[in-house]
Amino acid sequence: MNNEKYLSVGALTKYLKYKFDIDEHLRSVFLKGEISNLKKHTTGHYYFSIKDENSKINAIMFRKNAMELTFEPEDGMKILVKGRVSIYEMTGNYQIYVEEMEEDGLGNLYIVFEKLKKDLEKEGLFDPKYKKEIPKIPEKIGIVTAPTGAAIKDILSTIKRRFPICKTILFPALVQGENAKEDIVRKIEMANQYDIDVLIVGRGGGSIEDLWAFNEECVARAIFHSKIPIISAVGHEVDFTIADFVADKRAPTPTGAAEMAVPSMYELEKLLKQYTIRASESMIKKIKYHKLWLESKKGSFVMKNPMILFENKKQYLDTLLEKGTQNIKYKIDAKKNALENIKKTYLFKKPQIIYEKQKEKLKNNIIKLELINPLNVLKRGYSLTYSGNQIITDIKNVKKEDPITIRFQNGEIKAKVIEIKEEKYGKEREKI
Amino acid sequence: MEKKEKKFEEKVTELEKIIDELENGNIELEQSIEKYAQAMQLAKECDEKLKQIEEKVNKIVSENGKLEDFDLME
Numbered sequence: 181m182n183n184e185k186y187l188s189v190g191a192l193t194k195y196l197k198y199k200f201d202i203d204e205h206l207r208s209v210f211l212k213g214e215i216s217n218l219k220k221h222t223t224g225h226y227y228f229s230i231k232d233e234n235s236k237i238n239a240i241m242f243r244k245n246a247m248e249l250t251f252e253p254e255d256g257m258k259i260l261v262k263g264r265v266s267i268y269e270m271t272g273n274y275q276i277y278v279e280e281m282e283e284d285g286l287g288n289l290y291i292v293f294e295k296l297k298k299d300l301e302k303e304g305l306f307d308p309k310y311k312k313e314i315p316k317i318p319e320k321i322g323i324v325t326a327p328t329g330a331a332i333k334d335i336l337s338t339i340k341r342r343f344p345i346c347k348t349i350l351f352p353a354l355v356q357g358e359n360a361k362e363d364i365v366r367k368i369e370m371a372n373q374y375d376i377d378v379l380i381v382g383r384g385g386g387s388i389e390d391l392w393a394f395n396e397e398c399v400a401r402a403i404f405h406s407k408i409p410i411i412s413a414v415g416h417e418v419d420f421t422i423a424d425f426v427a428d429k430r431a432p433t434p435t436g437a438a439e440m441a442v443p444s445m446y447e448l449e450k451l452l453k454q455y456t457i458r459a460s461e462s463m464i465k466k467i468k469y470h471k472l473w474l475e476s477k478k479g480s481f482v483m484k485n486p487m488i489l490f491e492n493k494k495q496y497l498d499t500l501l502e503k504g505t506q507n508i509k510y511k512i513d514a515k516k517n518a519l520e521n522i523k524k525t526y527l528f529k530k531p532q533i534i535y536e537k538q539k540e541k542l543k544n545n546i547i548k549l550e551l552i553n554p555l556n557v558l559k560r561g562y563s564l565t566y567s568g569n570q571i572i573t574d575i576k577n578v579k580k581e582d583p584i585t586i587r588f589q590n591g592e593i594k595a596k597v598i599e600i601k602e603e604k605y606g607k608e609r610e611k612i
Numbered sequence: 613m614e615k616k617e618k619k620f621e622e623k624v625t626e627l628e629k630i631i632d633e634l635e636n637g638n639i640e641l642e643q644s645i646e647k648y649a650q651a652m653q654l655a656k657e658c659d660e661k662l663k664q665i666e667e668k669v670n671k672i673v674s675e676n677g678k679l680e681d682f683d684l685m686e
Contacts, residue, residue, distance in 0.1 A: 317621040350672040452655050459651040462634040
């Protein structure tokens with residue numbers, strides 16, 4: 181038998197693979213189905229099957245693509261994938277090489293979410309101007325969440341740890357499933373009938389379907405219309421729900437919401453201590469300032485010389501007094517003068533007065549004579565110098581070695597001219 | 613809840629306000645002494661409130677709107 185027409189398995193497989201690979205339809209396949217038999221290999225590659233009611237296909241997702249996934253694939257999960265179909269030569273199995281994968285159904289939800297977000301935003305429900313302020317120190321906190329589970333536990337334990345004097349009221353609500361949205365709305369409305377400072381609305385983390393109630397329009401509106409400020413706490417760090425956008429404040433987790441809702445007791449005590457210190461310090465500063473001010477005023481000129489406060493007045497008083505006395509004096513003097521004048525005119529008629537007058541005149545003349553007597557001048561320290569019997573009035577009248585006589589008030593000195601010095605202006609006394 | 617007494621937060625806010633006034637120093641000495649006494653009183657009241665370890669009970673509102681004590685099921 182001629183075996184030349186027989187193909188090797190390898191050759192056939194290569195041929196089949198070639199056929200698959202050149203087929204455009206198989207190069208880019210969009211496939212939907214359910215994950216089964218998922219194996220996550222240590223290399224990071226995912227091996228699994230995608231099946232529906234009728235068929236099944238093997239699938240592989242390489243590490244490079246698997247790393248891009250935004251969710252954790254699990255068996256039974258409905259998925260949408262994009263990939264290429266080819267043959268794995270070793271086993272001869274055809275399989276789909278998955279490049280992209282997403283959860284089925286989500287796409288739809290995502291579109292709904294985006295539309296609602298856009299609509300509500302346009303309507304102004306997210307506007308910061310509507311955001312109510314969260315009180316810093318609440319006394320009563322309302323909580324709308326499930327009565328069991330991690331969320332309520334986290335919230336209560338956080339409040340107890342940080343601010344144990346705060347009261348809490350739980351409004352138990354369904355937070356998942358068909359009836360969740362109506363229940364959440366009802367509980368928010370109910371809470372608004374109580375005297376509550378702040379309301380925490382939320383739940384623990386979960387899949388996007390689990391959290392979906394918080395993406396419902398009616399829940400968004402209930403949050404918007406709440407009179408009580410609301411902190412949203414949908415336990416999913418990264419994803420925002422519509423409730424998060426409408427709420428007055430968004431916390432990433434229920435614990436975070438509780439932290440936002442209450443202050444820390446420790447911090448508050450510290451703050452109070454600071455306040456008392458600040459009050460005391462500013463008071464001390466104020467008193468110090470007033471003391472200093474007082475000191476400075478004490479040191480001022482007026483306080484050191486208090487008499488200037490009345491000195492001026494005293495002086496003024498003195499002037500007044502003086503003026504007063506003078507006035508009286510003037511009046512008395514005037515009367516006196518008048519009297520004197522009367523006396524004088526009366527006395528004037530007497531001859532003795534004429535005599536007295538003449539005597540007075542004579543006396544005055546004698547005094548005058550006395551004044552011109554040269555001897556009197558000598559008494560004042562002046563002297564007269566003679567050359568012979570001539571008084572020397574000019575230095576030219578004498579020569580060196582001439583004998584001269586100097587006359588004083590009480591005698592004379594004989595002397596000789598030693599030197600003659602002429603002065604241009606004024607006289608110079610001759611030296612003897 | 614006794615509505616007559618001021619809320620804790622109101623007291624703290626008032627305290628803050630008074631301290632601001634004291635620190636700005638635009639008030640007269642007599643008035644500031646008054647304010648200071650007021651601040652100290654408020655701080656004392658707030659502090660006392662914080663120290664009041666009242667046995668706080670968590671409440672739950674039942675379907676018919678009744679308030680009941682609430683204990684967490686561990």
